[in-house]
Amino acid sequence: xxxxxxxxxxxxxxxxxxxxxERRALRTALPDGTxxxxxxxxxxxxxxxxxxxxxxxxxxHSASGRIPxxxxxxxxxxxxxxxxxILSAEGDEHVRLRRLVAPAFNPRAADRLRPFMREVMNGxxxxxxANGRADFVADVTEPYPIPIICELLGAPRSDWQLFSRLAxxxxxxxxADLADKIDLVMSAQDELDEYTRQLIAERRSKPADDLxxxxxxxxxxxxxxxxxxxxxxxxxxxxxGTDTTRNQLGCAVSLFAExxxxxxLLAERPELAPRAVEESMRFFGAVRGTVRYASCDIEYxxxxxxxxxxxSVGLADANRQEDVFPEPDRFDITKPAPEQPQLxxxxxxxxxxxxxxxxxxxxxxxxxxxxxxxxxxxxxxxxWKPEGVGIFGPAEMPITFDPGH
Ligand code: HEM
Numbered sequence: 001x002x003x004x005x006x007x008x009x010x011x012x013x014x015x016x017x018x019x020x021x022e023r024r025a026l027r028t029a030l031p032d033g034t035x036x037x038x039x040x041x042x043x044x045x046x047x048x049x050x051x052x053x054x055x056x057x058x059x060x061h062s063a064s065g066r067i068p069x070x071x072x073x074x075x076x077x078x079x080x081x082x083x084x085x086i087l088s089a090e091g092d093e094h095v096r097l098r099r100l101v102a103p104a105f106n107p108r109a110a111d112r113l114r115p116f117m118r119e120v121m122n123g124x125x126x127x128x129x130a131n132g133r134a135d136f137v138a139d140v141t142e143p144y145p146i147p148i149i150c151e152l153l154g155a156p157r158s159d160w161q162l163f164s165r166l167a168x169x170x171x172x173x174x175x176a177d178l179a180d181k182i183d184l185v186m187s188a189q190d191e192l193d194e195y196t197r198q199l200i201a202e203r204r205s206k207p208a209d210d211l212x213x214x215x216x217x218x219x220x221x222x223x224x225x226x227x228x229x230x231x232x233x234x235x236x237x238x239x240x241g242t243d244t245t246r247n248q249l250g251c252a253v254s255l256f257a258e259x260x261x262x263x264x265l266l267a268e269r270p271e272l273a274p275r276a277v278e279e280s281m282r283f284f285g286a287v288r289g290t291v292r293y294a295s296c297d298i299e300y301x302x303x304x305x306x307x308x309x310x311x312s313v314g315l316a317d318a319n320r321q322e323d324v325f326p327e328p329d330r331f332d333i334t335k336p337a338p339e340q341p342q343l344x345x346x347x348x349x350x351x352x353x354x355x356x357x358x359x360x361x362x363x364x365x366x367x368x369x370x371x372x373x374x375x376x377x378x379x380x381x382x383x384w385k386p387e388g389v390g391i392f393g394p395a396e397m398p399i400t401f402d403p404g405h
Contacts, residue, residue: 001302002299002303002304003303003304004303004304004306005303008036008303010036011030011038012038013044014039015040015044015312020284020316020320023316023317035050035301036301036303039312041291041310041311041312042309042310043305044289044311045311045312046314046317046318047317047318048318048319048321050313051313051314051318051347052343053300054292054311055313055346055347055348055350056348057298057348058090058091058348058349059295060292060294060295060311061090061295062089062290062291063290063291063293064085064088065082065083065085065087068082068173068178071179073178078182078185078186082173086101086232086233086353087236094349094350097225098349100218100220100223100225101215101218101225101353102353103214104214104218105211105353105354105356105357106356107360109211109214109356109357110359110360113148114364116151117361117364117365118368120144120148121140121368121369122368122372124140124143124144125140125368125373129372129404129405130403131403132400132401132402132404133400134399135396135397135398136253137250137395138396141246141250141253141394142246144245144249144361144365145245145246146163146242147160149237149241149242150163151210152210152211153210153212153234154199154210154211159195162195163195166188166191166192166195167192167238169185169187170188170192170235170238170239171238172184172185173185173239174390174391189235192234192238193231196231196234196235199212199234200216200227200230203216215230215233216230236353237354241357244287244354244358244391245358246393247286247391247392248281248285248286248344248358248362249361249362249365249366250286250393251285251392251393252280252281252284252362252366253369253376255280255331256280257376257399262276262332263370263374263375264370264374264375265333265334266367266370267370267374270370270371272367273363273364273366274359275333275334275335276363276366277359277362277366278341279331279332280331280362280366281342282319282338282342282344283320283331284331285315285316285344286344286391286393287345287391287392288314288316289312289315289316289317290312291310291312292313293309293310293311294306294311295307315344315346318343319343319344324340325338325340325342326338345358373405374401374405375401375402376399376401377399377400378397378398378399378400379400382394383395
């Protein structure tokens with residue numbers, strides 16, 4: 001027999017419930033068999049099977065385009081614009097977009113950029129290597145993804161700075177005080193769109209070996225992306241692909257700073273990089289959760305969620321579940337690959353489109369850093385970004401390491 005969610009007596013877990021250890025304490029304190037809880041936006045799930053259950057159920061729609069609305073923003077020009085993105089598209093529209101763009105994001109396309117990723121990372125390490133000291137965020141994680149996204153799109157080196165400024169303004173869309181920054185975000189989006197349109201026009205007349213050319217050429221059964229859709233995809237790549245990668249790199253390295261034996265091992269055995277990336281994303285993911293809303297009345301596990309209900313999906317909680325990941329609270333890059341994937345890239349139809357690129361970026365960065373920053377340790381406390389369902393990572397991370405490598 002089914003019950004309306006609102007009629008259930010459920011535990012309450014805040015959305016921003018602290019550190020992994022604090023969340024583990026909250027999870028273990030839940031009555032046996034608890035899979036659903038209440039929070040500020042409605043409900044939440046935190047077990048692996050329910051995270052996948054919700055994310056793979058097409059009746060639950062992405063709430064990424066509705067987060068500004070949830071934050072109380074009512075400006076229609078702003079809201080309408082965010083809804084057009086692949087990140088929030090649903091149904092046939094989403095299927096069509098994914099089918100057209102997915103081939104351009106395959107692992108081989110990401111592999112083309114690996115030598116360039118190493119060049120960028122070496123260029124960031126060079127100025128700090130002699131000193132053996134750095135703010136890992138300002139010196140390494142912040143600048144790392146922009147040149148790669150530029151190279152991916154085919155934007156020239158002379159535009160890196162412009163692109164970096166526009167991307168930081170566009171990324172203010174994730175800030176807690178978005179209401180005050182709407183004009184800044186929209187004007188950066190306008191400028192970026194204009195820039196992208198020019199880049200598209202150039203690629204149309206002179207194709208190159210880059211993502212933009214692949215997206216322009218992408219065609220299926222006579223269908224192609226329009227110029228507006230190409231512009232939207234570039235925006236989605238910036239919104240989805242810069243801050244995530246930065247913060248994941250920061251989270252991973254903060255973790256290695258606490259596990260010096262694993263850092264030394266990675267330097268010695270760079271072939272462990274793919275396992276190191278999956279294990280650090282499982283253990284300490286930069287995207288800790290995501291949000292869905294019910295597009296119609298949904299019955300799930302005998303509970304009825306009326307249309308419009310919001311539900312948070314605890315990716316980080318699921319990544320620490322004992323019956324899915326053996327010894328989940330032990331970080332070890334030599335553990336055999338688990339049978340089920342870690343969930344920091346999400347699951348289902350919105351599964352991260354840039355996962356191959358992000359994996360390549362992290363797999364190239366981590367062993368290189370381990371080799372060139374031996375004996376890495378923290379040189380003061382890490383300042384963390386505010387906790388929430390958004391992207392999490394260090395804001396400042398002073399480090400020290402053996403110089404001269
Ligand atoms: C470590 C880095 C990254 C992490 C942790 C990450 C995480 C995620 C997650 C969790 C989702 C699904 C969100 C949801 O279901 O609500 C997602 C979607 C997406 N990601 Fe990533 N991402 C990363 C890097 C990238 C990169 C490098 C790109 C682009 C080149 C990218 C582009 C996208 C796009 C376009 C989507 C939307 C896909 C869709 O809705 O169909 N991401 N990402």
